[in-house]
Amino acid sequence: MIRADQGDIVKVHYTGRLNDGTVFDASPADRPLHFIVGRKEVIPGFEEAVIGMYQGGKKTVTVNPEQAYGPHRTELVEEMKRSLLPADLALEPGRQLEVDPNEGEKFVVLVKEVSDETVTLDANHPLAGRELIFDIELLEVKKSENKKAAH
Known part of the structure; x- marks a missing residue:
């Protein structure tokens, strides 16, 4: 065998x-x-x-x-002002977004929560x-x- x-x-x-x-x-x-x-x-x-x-x-x-x-890391969850994101971006909890903060370092974040003022994004792997x-x-x-x- x-x-x-x-x-x-x-x-x-x-x-x-x-x-x-x-x-x-x-x-x-x-x-x-x-x-x-x-x-x-x-x-x-x-x-x-x-x-x-x-x-x-x-x-x-x-x-x-x-x-x-890996473990779920709280430092990878960030609340930001909704005004910092494009106005035409469809934001809904559970949606994944590809972000490129440093030109060429793309990664995926998960939209956790959305309010009129803020959006909470989670950069942890979904199975972390x-x-x-x-x-x-x-x-x-x-x-x-x-x-x-x-x-």
């Missing part, structure tokens, strides 16, 4: 859920996720869950915020501070060329 390890190219199907059962992400049935273990292409907790799995295996893991998108549950099926493991040569 082939086991996933550092440097391997893996193909997985997954479903990501929150504690309340809400699905926040899943691999499409016809397009599994491919990544190289150890390259930090996925969140650390997901990668750690795949290491040691056997091809064809399935597991469910719970990933804490520190191994996912959340425990994530993943159902993972390891479809394929390809050993890296370096490992093949070593065996």
Whole structure:
């Protein structure tokens, strides 16, 4: 049986859920996720869950915020005057906006609250501070060329 390890190219199907059962992400049935273990292409907790799995295996893991998108940081939530934003900008809670405060450093913020005078924006990742549950099926493991040569 082939086991996933550092440097391997893996193909997985997954479903990501929150504690309340809400699905926040899943691999499409016809397009599994491919990544190289150890390259930090996925969140650390997901990668750690795949290491040691056997091809064809399935597991469910719970990933804490520190191994996912980090804690929710209050310093990334800012209330600003609505007049500082373009007047024609549709502002509603839950909408994501792309901002570019330093010309070339674009990032996404979430509109949390809107009043006549102010807008509260949150630059945290939407899943920051959340425990994530993943159902993972390891479809394929390809050993890296370096490992093949070593065996």
